[in-house]
Structures are given as C-alpha cells and as structure tokens.
Amino acid sequence: MKYRDSEGMDDAFFPISPFMIFPEAYGDFGIYLRKGRNYLLFTREGEQFSRKHKNILHENGIQEVYIESSQKPSYDRYLEENLSRVLLDDSIPLSVRSSVFYYASRMVVDDLFRNVEDLLDRPMLDKLTNVVRSGIRFLALPDAMKNIIPVMSRNFKVPTHCVHAFIYSAALFGTLGASEQENIDLGLGAILHDIGKSTLPKMVLYKRGRLNSEERELIRLHPAKGVGMCSQVPLGQVCLNSILFHHEKGDGSGYPAGLTMASIPLHARIVGIADVFDGLTSRRSFVDPISADRALSMILEPSTGLYDPNLLERFAEVLTQAGAAGLN
Template sequence: MGLNTRAARPVSYFPVSPVMLFPEALGDFSVYLWQGGDFVLYTASGQKFTPRHRKVLHDNGVREVYVQSSEKPQYELYIERNLGSILMDETLPVEVRSQVFYEASNVVMQDIFDHKLPGGVRARHFDRVTDIVRSSIRFLASDKSLAAVAPFISHDYKTYTHCMHVFIYSVAVFQATGMSDADTFECGLGALLHDIGKARVPRRILNKRGALTQTEREVIKEHPVHGVSMCSHLPMTQNTINCILFHHEKLDGTGYPAGLRQEHIPLPVRIISMADIYDALTTARPYADAMPPYEALTLIRQQMRDSVDMDVFRRFVAVLSGADML
C-alpha cells in the first residue's frame, strides 16, 4: 500500500466580530478562537451561539473570532437570514450595522450578476433581494444611517456596487419626500435592480476603456428592456417595473427606451435617475475618473438641468448634505 504524498491543503480563516454572532441563532459554520498560536474550536457547526458564549468573549476582551474560509458561504447566508435583526439591534453601533448591511447586500447583488441568467433572475435570488430591501428600509430611515454607510461606498465602479449605491441614495430621498412604506419598498426594489439588464450586455462593452462605437451604445441602451424581460416571471408591481424600465428617460424627451417627457416620468423614477447619474459620475469607470461630489453636482446643475428634475436635484443635495457626504 503506497503512501499518499499529496500535501494537505492549508486551512485558512477569516476574522469575524463577536457582535455578528447572535444568541440562539443556529449557524452552519464553526467558530474558532486564536489561542496559544493556534486556532481553537469555540462553537461547532450546528451549535447555537448562546448568550453565555457571547458573555465569555466579552468578559475576556475577545474582539475577533474566526471562521474557516471554506465555510464563508454558510456564514454569509447566516448574516443574510439575520440581517433584519442586526439592523434593528440598537445595542450594536450604527457603524457596525452599516458595514453588515453594505457587505451582506453586496454579496447578494454580486451573486446575481456573477450567474449567467439566460432564463432571467431566479426566484431564489429575487427572494434574497426582496429580503435585503425589506430589512434595510427601516434602518436607512434613521437619522445617522446614511452618514454611517457613506464610508463603505466604493468609488471603484462595478455594476453590482453601483446598484447598491443607487438603492441607498434613492431610498434616502424617497423617505425625505414622505413616500409611503409600501411605495418605498416597491421603488427601492426597482432601484436595487435598475441595472440588472446589464447582465445581458457583453462585458467587453461594459468594461471598454475607450469611447463606445454607435453600435455599442445601442447595445448598452437595450439594458432597461432586458432588465424587465429578465424579471417578467417575478411578482413585481408596476412601480418596480417602471423604475427598471424608465430610469434612463429624460424630462426633455431625449432619454430611452420610450422618449418620455416631463410628467410622464414618475417621480420615483426621476429620483433613481438622479442617484444613477450622481453615482456614475463619482465612481471611477473604465472610461472616466471619479469626480469629487461638488464637481459632479455642479456638472448636473449646469449641464443637465433640462433633462433632470431640478426639484429632485435640490432634495438630493439636501439629503447628501444632511449626511455630511458633500
């Protein structure tokens, strides 16, 4: 009988704050402590993390525990399932809750965009997105949440992070305008999925560094219709569909896909359009550097005033200013 000479794969770990482990919540991953120069099992997969477990860590000043990298998907799913409880737990610092919200949401959105979707958005992905929206709306309504989320907003453009940013900005403005909870949910869902149609645009076009050809621009302009098509089998309201389909319409009628004008563009769509433009300008794209916020807002005010709603613009600036994001 020969010896197995294959080297064992090294086990890697990633750190987790103990406040992210919830008493009585069952996790399908093991938790380890770093003691005496090695990782030591603290709670096993399938074991409830109890108040006593948390108290022992707190009393001993333990600020980090560890999860094996191979169990990261299980940990991320655990965070998703408990996100609503995390965001409403006011014993946790708002900065911690903001980071969990941003990272958990990005995991979901990246998962959607990384999957090939010939048949459209899968129902299980849609359920995850609706859970994110439902869990985060109340949190984003609090006075300090937008300012706390701001440091996590990346200025390196990716489609899935862009969708997150547009959702965050849009929900803040929806709430500032007094929109009902039901409408905020439906339109927030549309904001989060507004660019889902780009999953059907070739990456060589999305990531092109130089100027697009006319043909490539026409391909890009198909993404709102693709987005609605990809979601046609899902239980969406007209509010949500409008946000996906019309977010590139302009008040002067020069937008797409329908060339809508003025009052024919619903207010929530105008808000999402503003957030979409602002985030695109303030993040680094393959063909343009990121603009500072003031410069981006100046450009919108001076060069786009005929195509965007200036009342929405003023509300948008007020929301950013109130969160110290300018």
Template sequence: MTQAVPQAPPREELSHDFFPVLPSLVLRSTRGNYDIYIRSDDSFALYAKAGDSFTEHHERILLNSGRKNVYIRHDQRPEYFDHITSHLGETLLDEKIPRPTRAQLFYETSLEIVEEIFTEELPPGIDRGEFNRVFEFVTKGVSFLTLENSLKTMGSIIAHDYQTYSHSLHVFVYSQLILQTYSFAERDMVQFGLGAILHDIGKRMIPEAILNKPGTLTTIEREHINTHPVHGAGVCARLPLSQDALNCILFHHEKLDGSGYPCGLKEPDIPLPVRAVTIADIYDAIRSSRPYSDGTDAFRTLRIMKEEMPTQIDMNVFKRFIQILSGNGII
C-alpha cells in the same frame, strides 16, 4: 456552546483561505453552519464548530483579549452569508450593535446578494428563490435607511469603484433617501427599492467586453448598451413587481426634455420614483471610477449635473438630494 480547544491548523490553511469578520457580526444565540477561527500570526485555530451557538459571553472574551476579528474559511462563505441574510432584519435594528458595524453588515451583505444576481449565468431570468432574497433584503434595507444618519454612517464604507452590482446598491441607497423626503407608504418604498436595485439587471444581457470597454464605445456598442432597460423589464416581467418598480427598471434613462431612452418620454410621463432613481444613477455613475475614466468628488459631480443637465433631470428632486448629501456630511 462549548469553546473549542485551539488546534494547530493544517498546513494548507493559509491567510488567503480565510476572510475576517467582526465578532459582533457572528450572530449571537444562533447556530451557523460554518466554523469560526481565531488567528495568531499566520496560524488559525478553531474557536467554534459549525452548529455551535455563539453567545455574548464568547464575543466579550474575544474583545477582552484584544481580538478585533474572527475568521471564516472562504469555502464556507456561502453558509456564512446565508446565515447573516436570514437574520439581517433583527441585526440591523439591534441597538446593542454599534451603528457603524451594522452599516458595514448592511453594505457587505447587500453586495453579496446583488453580486450573486448580476453574475448569474444564463438563462437571464431571476428565479423565485433569488427574488425572495432580494425582496427580503430590500424590505429590511428600507427600514435600516430610515435610521437617523444612516448615510453618514455608511459614507466611509461606500467604495466608488464602478461595478454594476455595487452601483445598483448605491442607487438603491441614494434613491431611498430621496424618496423618504416624500410621504410614500412603506410598501411603496419597498417597490421603489426593488426597482432601484434591479434597474440595471438588463446588463446581464450585454457582453462584458462592451460593459468594461476601456475607451469610447462605437455607435453599435452604444446602441447595444441602450437596450438594457428593455432587457431588464423582460428579465423581471414574471416577478411580483409593481408597475412602479418596473417603471424604475424601464425608464431610468428617460430625461425630462425627451432626450432619453428607450421611449423618449418627457416630463409629464416620467413618474417621481423614476426621477429619483435617475438622479441617483447619474450621480453614482459620474462619481465612480471606471476602466476608461477616473471618478470625481461629490461636489464636482453635483456641479456637472446642475450645469450640464438642467433640462434633463428634475431640479426639485435634485435639490432634495443635495440637502441629503449635505446633511450627512458628504459635501
């Protein structure tokens, strides 16, 4: 790769036209279809052209010069994330990259993938290309989350401002960590992960005015919201998902005492992976800020769950979740 001679950027290339990226996240020895810029005050100079190979030598030059970030144009954001996603597995397990950096990569790439699915316009089905991206991400994410202290590393990154897509990512992370404490095969963990990350996909069928309403829902609006598990199962019906994954999508609002929906299932009929997803779902929902309410801290969220839902959630699974949060310094 030949380092480009910094050039004066066109006048229209202002700071809002670019987004920052850590040099270590410009994947070494690969060729991305996007330009890389360096910044000096409010000016941006081309550092590497699309198609050039970014090496460890170039990264070291940047770091030695005190540059903490390089920049990519917003109009090339899709190309950047396509490139990152295609190399995600090897990057997440690359011990040469600091773990906090890999955690940030995992979180930001995940949000990009999940947001794309949840903001897709009608028709509501997920096409095979979208599913393949999610499957690849979940498979690699399952491996990354087995690394020691993965949640502790991500603790400062997870933002508790509620969006359906970020919430789905959090539920994936928390439920995976719970289910890791059991002896499931990796292929099963991947299916549980798919169910967790797609558990709210049916909300694509619910009007945003209802989802984001800054106040109490009417009875009709609440009934509309409560259809999202069934819609979700319908959206995913033709995808190569196991019954375990579909159960997580369809039953994540069921409660052990039969007070949940859509089927009013009771304890014997609610599978363990669903119970884990339910606990992760409730925890993140209470923890996060919404248009109509502020979020709560982790300790108070757990207290609410323990005191107000003892007959609704699996308390043995809940205790494991508390141990995970405690072991990772969250509480």
C-alpha cells in the same frame, strides 16, 4: 483548529467580512480562516460566534473569513433571519451596522449578478426583498446615511453600483412620506435597475475609452432586457418602471422611449438621479471620480433640463445632511 486541505477546492469556500458574522447568533455552518492554500476551522457548526472570536479576528487584522460553499444555503438563511434584527439593534454602534448593511447588500447583489441567467427567480427575489426591506428601515434611522457614505466603495462595478443606486434612491424617496410597500417597490427597482447588464460582455461594460455604435446599441438594450429578466416574478409597476425608464432624460434625449420630464414616472426619475450621481462619483476604468460637491453642481444645473429640479433639491439636502457634499 482543524486543517482542511484546499487543494483543488477553489470554489469550495466563499469569503465574507467578519462583520457578517453576528454576535449572539447561531449558524448551521463552520467558519474558516485561510492560511495559504489551507482553510482552518475557526468556529464549528452551531457554535456561538462570541466577542472573544471577534476580538481574535480584529487583533490579527483579519478582513475575511470563509464558509464552505456547500453550506451557503445555511448562511443565506442565517442572514435572512438575523439581518433586520441586527440593523435595528441600538446596542450595536451605527457605524458597525452600516458596514453590516453595506456588506449584506453587496453580497446578495454580487450573488445575483454571478448566478442570474436569463430570468430572476423567486428565491433570489426573496433575498433581495429581505435586504431592501431591512435596508429601508435602517436608512430611515437618524444618521444612518452619515455612517454609510464613508463605507461605500468608490470603484465602479455594476453590482456595487446597483447597491449604491438603492441607497441613494431610498434616502431620497424616504423624504416623500410614501407607504412602506411603495418604498420597498422603489428599492427593488433601484437595486435591480441594471440587472439587464448582467448578460453584457465585461469588455463592453468596462471598456476603456469610447464605445463604438454597435456597443452603444447593446448598452441601450439593458433597461428592456432587465424588465424581461424579471418577467417570471411578481414585481409591481413602480419597480418595473424604475428598471425600464431610469435612462430617460427630461429633455427627451434619453432611452429607451425618449420620454420628456412630465411623462417619466416619478420612481424612474429618482433612480435616474441616484444612477448618474453614483456614476460621477465612482472611479471607472477610463475616468477618475469627481467630488460629491462637483457632481451635485453638475446635475443641479437647472439649464440642462435633464433631471427633475425638485427631486434634485431634495437629494442635495439629503446629501448635505449626511455630510456627503464635502466628500472627495
């Protein structure tokens, strides 16, 4: 093992889960372990990451390995080339593939929120499309949802929430028999639905307690801001509708347009359900999560008229089949 001094190199490495290094794949990047302030070379560029390597990490309880930031483009290429194959490889247990899918999605969306400024660019869109396409195929496998739900974090953060909204929306929309392209467009809409929040101050996003009227107004701008941020890349209407209208409510009390149920585009109604369900079942700075069961009975209450009852019924079925309804 080769030592490399990390002094003054805080941004020189980025962490990934060992799940994100695939067996039988060669990467043009070295993999490092961290010891205090030092990074130790574990496997070198072009070296195959073998089962033996994996076992060493597992036996030592290592949850994170590191890659040099300068080699991030190589890692991104490696992920793009291997993700779809790994997710559909029957020889890998479904529970392991679920973690791969979840970590890959989170990594790409974290990247998006960290790096996007005013406009989403084409390379980032391509990375998101790869995750969404692979994820939709994976989520269609029997028992995929059953394996993913226990892996999902219960702590609310906007990028993680976007991944969750994608998972729930894709699982629900997958029951409607739409074309693969429409599923991808919906998936992109879900994963990007809160991109407009990337420019909001964290002290507003994660504020403990009630927002004042000025802060509420700021938050209410995020759907339109999100669509604006996507204006330089080719995205279909399904995707843009999902971003713009995911806060509309069936009784007209939502925003930005105050549409009533029949006028809210189908895809936005789906993302709206996924959005509120994840919000209720996640721990926020000011409120504890509630169980999936309680969240479902709250939003399933038909008298609220806020959500599409047929979609809610379908969503409840998806969650019950995935064994999520009993989750606390």
